[in-house]
Amino acid sequence: MMPGQSTPGPKKRPNFSLRDINQSNPFNSFSKVVDLSGKLNFEGKAVLHSEGVDFGAGRKYNIKMEDFSTRCEIGRGQFGVVSKVYHNPTKVTMALKEIRLQLDELQLNQILMELNVLHEARSPYIVDFYGAFFIESCVYYCMEYMECGSLDSMFSFGCPEPVLARIAHAMVSGLKFLKDQFGVIHRDVKPTNVLVNSQGEVKLCDFGVSGKLNASLAKTRVGCENYMAPERIKSGASDQGYTVQSDIWSLGISLVEAATGKYPYPLNGRPTTSVFLIMQDIISGPAPSVDPARYSELCRDFITVCLHKDPSERPSYAQLLEHPFITKSQAADVDMAGWAQAALTHRASAA
Incomplete structure (x- = not known):
């Protein structure tokens, strides 16, 4: 939606860019979460930006799109895709999960929940978490690549x-x-x-x-x-x-x-x-x-x-x-x- 246009009807949930934030409803309800500096801020619990994620407890994961090469799609879901990528700095193959952000409070809550579980859970029965970052309208999770x-x-x-x-x-x-x-x-x-x-x-x-x-x-x-x-x-x-x-x-x-x-x-x-x-x-x-x-x-x-x-x-x-x-x-x-x-x-x- 461009500035000056009417608010889309309830059946439409378009993707958005940062300049849409702080405009008329429903975008203004997300101004506390997505700011114009390019960060996704979950009330101090976690902040995602283009070079990683900072959690409120002090743990940081510095990782960004430029670190990856040899990207190929391995799965597709309702909100985005999962790709196999090679992380050049660490020489580790990872799974990169891309979530296209929607104007949906439930989805934002789901993103925060998954981030919290992934970064806190250290178990041989939970997939490993390597970091996350946010670029424009997409959130990216970096996780252990499970080749099967x-x-x-x-x-x-x-x-x-x-x-x-x-x-x-x-x-x-x-x-x-x-x-x-x-x-x-x-x-x-x-x-x-x-x-x-x-x-x-x-x-x-x-x-x-x-x-x-x-x-x-x-x-x-x-x-x-x-x-x-x-x-x-x-x-x-x-x-x-x-x-x-x-x-x-x-x-x-x-x-x-x-x-x-x-x-x-x-x-x-x-x-x-x-x-x-x-x-x-x-x-x-x-x-x-x-x-x-x-x-x-x-x-x-x-x-x-x-x-x-x-x-x-x-x-x-x-x-x-x-x-x-x-x-x-x-x-x-x-x-x-x-x-x-x-x-x-x-x-x-x-x-």
């Missing part, structure tokens, strides 16, 4: 039970870390938000819709509906609140998908993509499971306890980590690197 991509890209190669158990362990450990250390619930647990590298390490990513737990409850209805727990879908759930047990449901659905190679809804093989029918199945239908001919009773029990319709019957993260399905795999020699490398080779040959 997201878990959903590994389905065609198959996911044997020992590997599935290690994936479950990594996901539960990452979610438990977020809850115990920061009081955060992920709220968007699904295979596309689980990354794998060539060493077979499994890490969580995408924390934009994560939320702080207030007395162990969260209320906002955000995240992918296909992986939402029944209690989050039911009418009035946003008023009643929900706990991390809702992420445990999403974990169970993700494991079924990893084991079977496909999303388990709608039930009974009905050929439909209707979100309404899928939501009905999640609320009223039986919980999905895996083939008993391929997966052990321990594996099936682990998935079953994750997918109890009543969230109070689902175990805690600590209890899941003590489940024999997990402890048995931790004691076994599982070649995660071999599985990851074989999946990469299979994907390359199928391309």
